Structure formats: C-alpha cells, structure tokens
Amino acid sequence: MTAPRTGDHGAQIPAVGPRAGRAGRVRRLSVPGGHGAARGAAVVTGPTVAQAITRAHREEWARLVAGLTRRFGDLDVAEDATAEAFVAATERWPLEGVPPNPGGWLATTATRKAIDQLRRESQRDAKHQAARIVYDGTPAEPTGPVGDDRLRLVFTCCHPALAAEARVALTLRLLGGLTVAEIARAYLVRETAMARRITRAKAKIKAAHIPYRVPSADDIRERLPGVLAVVYLVFNEGYLAGEGADPLRVDLSDEAIRLGRLLRTLLPDDGEVAGLLALMLLTDARRAARVSRTGELVTLDEQDRGAWDRTLIAEGNALVRERVAAVAAGGEPPGRYQLQAAINTVHTDAPSARDTDWSTIVALYGRLVLLDPSPIVRLNRAVAVAEVDGPGVGLAEVERLAEALDGYHAFHAARADLLRRLGRSGESRAAYDRAIGLAGNPAERAYLTRRRDQLAG
Template sequence: MISATDAISRAHQEEWGRLVAMLARRFGDLDIAEESVAEAFAIAAERWPGGGVPPNPGGWLTTTANRKAIDRIRRESKRIDRQHEAQLMQDATEAEQAGAIEDERLRLIFTCCHPALAMEARVALTLRLIGGLSVAEIARAFLVSEVAMGQRITRAKAKIRAARIPYGVPTGEDLPRRVSGVLAVLFLIFNEGYLATSADADPIRSELTAEAIRLNRVLCSLMPDDGEAVGLLALMLLTESRRRARVSASGELVPLDQQDRGSWDAELIAEGHGLVRQCLASGAAPGRYQLLAAINAVHTSARDFRDTDWSQVVALYDQLARLDPSSIVALNRAIAVAEVDGPDVALATVDQLEEKLRDYHAFHATRAELLRRVGRSRDAREAYDKAVELAGNTAEVAYLTRRRDQLGERD
C-alpha cells in the first residue's frame, strides 16, 4: 500500500498545477488559488498519515482547495459580492464546454500562455502553475537567479490581476497566437525531464518527458500543419530514443560518443526521422525546433559516433544561429566545430562566451573537454571543478568528477 507521504508527493507532481489553474480561472485570483492549494496540501500532510489516504486523493484535494478558496474570498472586503461572483463562476466552470482543446492539461497551458504577457513571462508562469516545476528549476532553464525568476513570476501575476486577463478556455482562433508559448513550455518541461537540474531529483525524469511527448502529440493533432509543433515532436522522439543509453548502471551520465547505439529505440527513431522528412517536404523555411530535430536526425542516423556527418551538423547550427543567435546555440555549434576543424578552433569560440555563460555548468564542462584535448591539463582541471560546482544533475556530476579525476591520475 502506498504511504501517505508518497501519495502526497505524487499528488503534488500531478495535481498542483491543475488545481492552481482551475481555481485561478474559477475565482479570478492567482494568489488565492496558490494559497488555497498550498493549504489543502498542508491539511493532507496533517491528516493522511493518521487517517489514511482517501480513495480519490485528487478529488479530495480539489474539494478541500475549493472550500479554502471560498473561505478566503468570504473573509475579504466586499464579501457578499465576491462570494456571489465566485459561485457564478463555479457554476459556469462546471457547465463550460471543452472548447477547441479537449485535453485538460494542454488546455490549461494554452490558457496561461496569454498573448498579453511577454513571452518569457508566459512560459515561466505556465511552467510554475501547470508544469509543476519549482522556481529554482525554471530559473536554471532561463539561466537567471532564483530571486530574479521569482520576481518575474510575481510581476506576471500582478499584470494578470491589473489587466483583468481572463482565464477563459481558448478557442480555435486563439491557438495560432499562443502556440509559440505553448511549444516553449513543452520544450522546457521535456528538457527538465531529459536532464534534471536538481540534485534531489532522478537524473532523468521520464514522467516529464513522457508527458511532454503526449501533450505534443495532442497539439500536432490539433495543428497538423504547424511545422514547429511537428518539429518539436520529432526532436522529443529522437532525443527520447536514446534514454536507455544515457545513464550507466552505476548512475553516471554516458556521453553521446560512448553510448550503446544498439540500445537506442529504433521505433522512436523511425518515427522521428519520418516527421523530419515531413517538415522538409513542406517546402517552408524551417524554424528552431525543426532545425534542432534535423540535427538530432543526423546523430541518430550514424551507426557509430565516428560516422556522424559533422559538416552537416555545423551547417544546421549555422541556420539555427541566424534564427536564434544565442550563446547556447553558439556553444553547441562549437562542439560540432571541434569535430570538423579541431578543438583549438572550437575553444577560441567557447572562450568568447564566458561573460554570458559563466554561471552555466555546460559551458565549463564543454571548455574542460576542449582544454583536455589541446593538452592544457591544469586549465581543464579548473574548468571541471567549476562545472561540478554548478551542475545539479547527479549523473552528470558523477561523469564530470570521473573525467576530472582521470585527468589528475595521468597528469
């Protein structure tokens, strides 16, 4: 029988975002929604260990959070008017139609990705409320401090209240205007599952990658002609195909050049390649996700790491850099350049990115590998130290530590 602690933890992962979004839509106040859901979980933590887990934990939390929200509204000023409004909204919510989107989680993501908010605010707020990611995890995804991200989410909530942005079910006309934010949310949820940023989580969070893929499939069924939605699905499938090979039995991250390609999922690779070909056949200029999918298609087409068409990978990154001239893209391009033009050329590019990426562990990890290859052992050791300090993923820390220690044994 599942313990009360495990039940609460699972409910937090599965229900928190849904409950907050539902109450925010119902009562029109994000603060009340979050506070009421938090109170419901606190009551569960107090009662379930002694009284047992209810047969329907999600339903119990929904009922409790809804009652707490109504209690809070009653205690505020203009109690009668707000209570009446809340009851009307509750009745309307229970009777509302699914609208253009039948999937509850995807509908909530579209709801939160309102075009009145700046793109980064939409994505951050949705990851917090619906994706279930912590402020710290979101901050790491955006390469900003936890304090800065917390302020960004707070400002987004304040704008929603000030502008009275409704939490209405999106219609078919809303989808094209909101899809870019939804894709960004799904991409970041998948990334957190692909390589968890927290030391307290499993290195690979398969429940997040699976949910991102599921939601992306639903989105593609709604918008089959959206090349970026199809491209993102292809990217997810090709990345997920390598999951079994990415962490060793000892819990250490396995880099691409050392993975057992025989353990890659052939069905996911075939489906991903088919979607990439579908995007190419459309004749439209590829977007960011389509280019990333094409890069992964090159990697998963090679039977051996040495067979990788690195010139093609560099050419695809050149296209991507024109669409997204970010430091992250430049860093990833440099890794491919090292295979074409040598590590010294790549290192010169990476060194130019230090000011913008000094707090990003992957920058220091990449630099450490390049320094190792050009024979600068002391500098490589320092870079590994910094990468280990900044990395949160336990499997990645184990790999970086071993690489650093091996360097120390030889030099």
C-alpha cells in the same frame, strides 16, 4: 520537487504551504508515523506515504491548478487550494491510509478548500467580478480540441501582455509545480525577486482581464511562439533538472510531450508544432540511457543505443520526414524546432557514435545559427565543428564565446574536453573545476568529476 528523505520518525515532504503562492515560501511538512490513530484506522507510515504524496504532487498538481482555475476563475485561489489539499494529505493519509484514488481525493479536497476560502472572503462577489480570468463564456472559433484545462492554462500564462521571463516562470510554477526557489535557481536570480515576478504576472493577468481559454484562430498564431518556447523549457527542466538529487523530472517531460501532442492536434499543419513534438520525442527516446546506475550523467557518445526507445524515435523521425517533404513541396522553410529535430534525427540514425554524420550536423547548425544566433546554439555548433575539423578549430570557436558564457557550466565542460583532446591537461583540469563548480545537477557533477580525474598528471 525532489524525492523525500525518509527516516525512522516519519518522512519530510516538501510541500507548498497555504498562501505560499503569493509569498513564494516553501515549508517542510512532517508526515507522522501514525501514533494516536483511532482504533481500526488504516495506518500507513514512512516511505509509503511519502512516496504516494510525492507521486501525487508530480502527477496531479497541474491538473488540479488548471481545473480549479477554470472553475473558480482565480489563479491565487486555485494555487492556494491545491497547496492546502496537499497539506491535508500529509496530515490525513498517514492516519487514514493512502486513498485508492489519490487524484480524486485531492481534487475533492482542493475544491472544498477553494469554496471555503471564497466563503471567507468578505468581498467574494467583488473578487469574482474583478477576476475576469473566470472561464470565458465566449466560445473560441472551432480550431480543434480546446477542452484541456492544462492547455488553456499554458495559453493564459503565455499571453503577450506578460514579459517573456514572467511567462516561463508562471508556467513552471503553475503547470510544473516547481517551487519558487527551484525556479529562481534555474534562472540565477534571488528567490524574493522570482516570487515578485510571479506575483506581478498573476496580478497582470487579472488586471488585463486575460481570458482563460485557448485563443481564437485569429490570434493563436501570435501566441504560438511563446507557447512553444515555454513548453520546450518545461521539457528541458524535466529532461535534466537544474537542481535536486534526481537528475530527471519525468513528470515534466511527459507533460510537455502531452501538451505538444495536443498542440499538434490543434494545429496539424504547423511546421514548428510538428518540429517541437519531434524534437521532444527524439530527445526523450534516450531517457533510459542518460543516467548510469551510479547516478552519473551518460553523454551521447557513451550511451547504450540499444536502450533507446525505438518507438519514440520512429514517431519523431516520421514527423521530421513529413516536414522535409512539406518544405520540398514549397512550404515555409524550417524553423528552429524543425532544425533541432533534424539534428537529433542524425544522431538517432547513427548505429554508433563514430558513425554520426557530423558534416550534416554542422550544416544544420549553420542554418539554425541564422535563425537563433544565441551563444548556446553557437556553442553546440562549435562542438560539432570539432568533430569535423578537429579539436583545435572547435576550441577556437568555443573561446570566442567566453565572455557570453562564462557563467554556463556546459561552456567550460566543452572547453575542458577539447583541451583534453589537445593534450593540454593542466588547462583542461582548470576548466573541469570551473564546470563542476557551476553545475547544479549532481549527475552532471559526477560525470565531470570522473572526466577530470581521468586526466593524465
């Protein structure tokens, strides 16, 4: 959800309208300026209300949807009631004032909306019986703290009965509060197709009687890789949003880290859980240095390392050291998240960009490619190879990925930079143009445009 635009006649708040969870539509709700308020009513106008609703949406959406799902046992009811509560906020807060506890106000309103909706359902009892996602009274084995509604929601969304792409889309919708349009743009599919994907996923949860709880110890391992992948995707969407004026979605990255900590408490000896948490902490530590005051993306080599969060770096590095010791003691070899965390440790340990141990990074990427030979991992390795063996060698590796990554802006950006370093300005300019055309985030476009405009000739 992007920051609202405000004007003299009130603010325009992006909000999901009632039943939009099924239709996938988003409508704009006008926040009135307060005309016609009752005498003595607290009237709050303009940006104050807009900002309060935007902040509440980011902070409370996932908690409300997860809590209502637990209580009422139906994802559609939970999502619709939450959306209707935000509609009510846009109507009432400008007249009555922003409540002292916006989250509590929204929770109470959403609960009432859900109760009203169920009362209106002529087949209420049948609906409840069919929705076996209702809180499963069968207790899970004592595998740790399972009382978190949002963690339960993630495990529900990541059930192996659902296709991988449906798990991600459903989690981003219900946990991240992203609109269907935002998710569709991130995955380069039509909005209607994404809406159908999400609707089918929710229908399958109901039809398959998927319980709303963290699984028992017997099957949690089967579910864990999918959960970790989705949590990391939520983090990435927050770390650099695919669309919108704000390049960072701090609420999403913070929520992903919160879930990572819960998973770490639940599974303290799992290497990939520790690796994912370390990876997110080490990446998030650079948040304050990633965007310039003018709204331009700042790449790793140009960042002010003094602005990095050393507390997060220390925590992330401690997790990496813990996993290195465990592997040295005969534990399982590191997985993809542990290797990525180790790569980030090399970056954060370097006092400056020129001091980076690129040979170690190339070696770590070599191990990562064996586990995950995806084109994007190979692209990252090629960029590291260029730092060790020169831009010509790196470019040769990048060029091999052209067919697979032609629609990916970072491929063209990496290629443009290597061509620039080789003095091939004309080709570099064309590659920058292609990257700018594909980049969805304005901060990235601003950075790429500046680099292109700095080319000689």
